[in-house]
Amino acid sequence: MTSQIKSSAFLLWIITLSLVLSNSTARYVRAQVEQTKPADAKEKEAAEQKELRKKQLALLNDVASGAWGLKVAENRVFIMSGAADLLWDFDEKRARGVYWDAINALNSLSVPAGVNAKKLSEDERNKVVQNYYAVYELRRKLLRQVAQKDAQLALDLMHTSRQARPQNIGSDFQFPADRDLEQEIASQLAARDPAQAFQIARQSLAKGIGFETFTVLQRLNEKDPEKASQFAGEVIAKLRTANLANDFTTSIIAILMLEASRPRDSNQQTRLSGISSGSSVSESPLNLSDEQKRALVEALTDAALTTAYNPHVISRFSSVLPEIEQFFPERRAQVAAKIAAVSRSRDSGLQNQVTPSSTAPFPPTVEEMVNADSEDSATPILRYQQAAVMAVVQGKTDWFREAMEKKPLNEKERAQVLDLLDTTELSMLEDSNTVERLQKLAPKIRRNELRAAAMGQLALKLHQNGKTEEAVSVLDEAATLIKSDLRDPIQTDAYLTLLCAYAIVDPAKAFAMAERTIDRANSQISLLTLVDKVIKTGALKKGELLLEQPQLMSLEILLFKYGKGVNALAKADFNRTRALAERFDRNELRLMAQLVVLRAMLKPETLSGSRLSLMRM
Numbered sequence: 001m002t003s004q005i006k007s008s009a010f011l012l013w014i015i016t017l018s019l020v021l022s023n024s025t026a027r028y029v030r031a032q033v034e035q036t037k038p039a040d041a042k043e044k045e046a047a048e049q050k051e052l053r054k055k056q057l058a059l060l061n062d063v064a065s066g067a068w069g070l071k072v073a074e075n076r077v078f079i080m081s082g083a084a085d086l087l088w089d090f091d092e093k094r095a096r097g098v099y100w101d102a103i104n105a106l107n108s109l110s111v112p113a114g115v116n117a118k119k120l121s122e123d124e125r126n127k128v129v130q131n132y133y134a135v136y137e138l139r140r141k142l143l144r145q146v147a148q149k150d151a152q153l154a155l156d157l158m159h160t161s162r163q164a165r166p167q168n169i170g171s172d173f174q175f176p177a178d179r180d181l182e183q184e185i186a187s188q189l190a191a192r193d194p195a196q197a198f199q200i201a202r203q204s205l206a207k208g209i210g211f212e213t214f215t216v217l218q219r220l221n222e223k224d225p226e227k228a229s230q231f232a233g234e235v236i237a238k239l240r241t242a243n244l245a246n247d248f249t250t251s252i253i254a255i256l257m258l259e260a261s262r263p264r265d266s267n268q269q270t271r272l273s274g275i276s277s278g279s280s281v282s283e284s285p286l287n288l289s290d291e292q293k294r295a296l297v298e299a300l301t302d303a304a305l306t307t308a309y310n311p312h313v314i315s316r317f318s319s320v321l322p323e324i325e326q327f328f329p330e331r332r333a334q335v336a337a338k339i340a341a342v343s344r345s346r347d348s349g350l351q352n353q354v355t356p357s358s359t360a361p362f363p364p365t366v367e368e369m370v371n372a373d374s375e376d377s378a379t380p381i382l383r384y385q386q387a388a389v390m391a392v393v394q395g396k397t398d399w400f401r402e403a404m405e406k407k408p409l410n411e412k413e414r415a416q417v418l419d420l421l422d423t424t425e426l427s428m429l430e431d432s433n434t435v436e437r438l439q440k441l442a443p444k445i446r447r448n449e450l451r452a453a454a455m456g457q458l459a460l461k462l463h464q465n466g467k468t469e470e471a472v473s474v475l476d477e478a479a480t481l482i483k484s485d486l487r488d489p490i491q492t493d494a495y496l497t498l499l500c501a502y503a504i505v506d507p508a509k510a511f512a513m514a515e516r517t518i519d520r521a522n523s524q525i526s527l528l529t530l531v532d533k534v535i536k537t538g539a540l541k542k543g544e545l546l547l548e549q550p551q552l553m554s555l556e557i558l559l560f561k562y563g564k565g566v567n568a569l570a571k572a573d574f575n576r577t578r579a580l581a582e583r584f585d586r587n588e589l590r591l592m593a594q595l596v597v598l599r600a601m602l603k604p605e606t607l608s609g610s611r612l613s614l615m616r617m
Contacts, residue, residue: 056601059578060086063594064098066587071542074138075588076105078547081142082595086602088149096153099146103157106142109135110163128166135163136176143181147188151196154185179204183212190219198227202234209238214253218260221286229287232257236295244303246310251303251317254296258320260286261293297327304335311342366391370403381413388421392428397421401444418446426454435461449494452478456501463505471505514580522585544588 064083067076080102087095109131120128139161147154158181165175182204190197201216213235221228235257242250263285288296301324303309304317318339325332364372369387384404391400404417422445429437438458445451455478462471475498482494495517502510529540539545581593 055575056598057090059594060090060598060602061094063591063598064094064101066591067101070544070588070591072544072546072588073105073108074541075544075547077102077138077142079588079591079595080105081145082599085145086595086598089602096150099142099153099157102142103139103161106135106139107161109138110161125166132163132166132175139163140181140184144184144188147185151185151189151193151200154188155182155200158182158185177208177210179207180210180212182207183210183216187212187215187219190216190223194220194224194227198224198231201231205231205234205238209235209242209250209253211249211253214256217257217286221260221284225284225287229289232286232288233292236292240295240299244299244313245306245308246313248310248313251300251313254300255316255320257286257288258293258296258323261288293323294327297323300324301328301331301335304338305331309342311345314342315339364390366394366396366400370400370407380407381409381417384409384417385420388417389424391421392424397425415446419450422446422450422454426450426457429457435465448481449491452481452494453497455481456497459501459505468505472509475501475505511580515583518580518583522583525586525589545586547588547592 060083064080064087067079067083070076070079080098084095084098084102087098139158143154143158146157158178162178182200186197186200186204189200197216198220201213201220205213217228217231217235220231235253239250239254244251244254297320300317300320304314317335321332321336324335366387369383369390372383384407388400391397400421401418404414407414409417422441425441426445429441435458438454438461442451442454442458445454455474459471459474459478462468462474478498482498483491499510499513499517502513525545529543578594578597581597582590584590584593
């Protein structure tokens with residue numbers, strides 16, 4: 001296990017702990033309040049809520065200001081953008097200022113203008129490229145967040161933070177364009193203000209066409225079909241000047257526009273949704289005139305029949321053969337023959353690589369999958385893993401466990417298969433209210449950490465059924481199966497699962513666990529910083545832990561995964577919650593913990609429908 005993975009486990013634990021602490025505080029305090037609520041409880045509660053909100057906003061401003069004390073620009077952007085997002089609904093003017101602070105911090109990360117890669121070594125050149133893409137993605141994320149609130153502010157921030165591209169870096173690197181960011185902002189805006197989105201999209205179109213062009217077109221079509229049709233005309237005019245025979249992006253957009261103009265069917269709806277960055281697709285077809293369709297078809301047929309073409313592009317033209325038949329029937333046979341020839345040439349080396357079996361039953365039974373003979377020595381372990389999933393679906397997990405014990409697998413392979421079986425079965429039971437099935441499953445699970453997770457799920461079901469004492473007993477037994485070693489991400493996941501369950505079943509015990517573990521985490525993180533001075537882990541920069549790392553789940557996913565019950569945070573003991581967040585020794589971790597708690601308290605709607613998720617191993 002690398003030090004980088006260990007550091008990721010720390011941060012995963014810290015973010016999640018903040019949510020758990022908030023959750024347990026809310027439940028603990030709520031229980032105490034319910035026992036002593038006076039007759040004028042509503043007035044008192046309103047006054048307490050007003051005072052609580054005052055404290056929350058004061059802390060939020062402190063977090064935003066505290067970000068300036070961070071050495072690492074990435075960390076400043078993380079904290080500032082998170083704080084500004086929360087401030088927007090309460091103090092928009094202050095939030096705007098914090099967003100400008102965040103973009104200024106980001107600007108300090110950009111590649112210096114005029115950097116000439118010819119004068120750099122290969123390693124230095126790769127670092128320049130990696131830094132460019134990292135800053136671009138950070139900038140893109142920030143601008144998308146702002147665009148949801150104020151598109152003009154997002155554009156202003158974008159124009160103030162243009163990245164200088166490295167010069168002479170080589171033809172292998174295709175750097176993204178600000179045009180794509182402008183069109184993303186326009187697509188975000190289309191639902192709220194189609195007119196402004198249309199103007200932004202038109203200005204961006206002058207700089208070129210990207211896949212976001214089609215996304216904007218779709219979203220405009222949802223809200224304002226007339227403007228969508230007008231924008232489509234301008235896109236078509238731009239496409240007619242492009243080299244559709246070789247340019248994958250423009251050719252695909254031309255094809256998609258024709259498909260979008262057809263009457264909808266379920267298959268087409270699904271395909272177009274996949275292109276539109278997760279947005280829904282209007283049920284109404286894109287309103288293209290016959291003249292516009294003819295112009296698109298003519299450009300595509302000209303591209304298909306040219307002598308200089310990209311075969312990967314031309315092979316995709318088959319989907320518009322109906323339109324070619326409609327507008328240029330005399331060319332259809334030629335285009336179809338060209339597409340067929342290109343496809344045969346491209347696929348000639350692949351046709352014998354797959355040998356389909358027409359006699360195999362579908363779906364096979366678990367017994368057939370386990371007992372199938374194969375001459376491929378690499379196949380059995382994969383086949384057994386597939387059979388493990390099928391065993392859960394077909395309700396034959398007990399038979400499968402016995403069968404695996406008889407197979408000639410080494411211990412590592414057998415463990416992999418059985419762990420997959422246990423994880424899949426546990427996942428299938430996550431939404432089930434059947435306590436008996438969980439009680440039967442838990443003792444059969446091979447791995448202690450996964451067994452503890454199953455017992456945590458069982459405890460929640462018992463608690464829901466009013467058997468709190470039994471639930472606490474199950475959790476106490478599960479706790480003995482896990483070592484609280486925060487250097488191990490698997491054990492950390494299991495520990496967090498139990499901590500979340502304790503927060504719901506026995507909040508006071510969750511508090512005690514959290515306080516002990518914060519102190520232990522402080523010690524271990526101190527050791528990590530010492531190790532990083534000798535062996536660079538990639539988790540620290542300028543002596544600070546990086547708050548966003550590729551190995552970590554996003555904050556949004558963690559909020560969803562571990563946010564059960566956090567919507568009651570307004571009744572929390574705010575001072576105690578703040579004290580727990582401030583228990584971390586390192587400034588960047590204190591700010592992050594405070595930000596996570598504040599987000600859960602000020603935006604409880606983001607946790608709507610969340611549930612305690614079990615670890616995936």
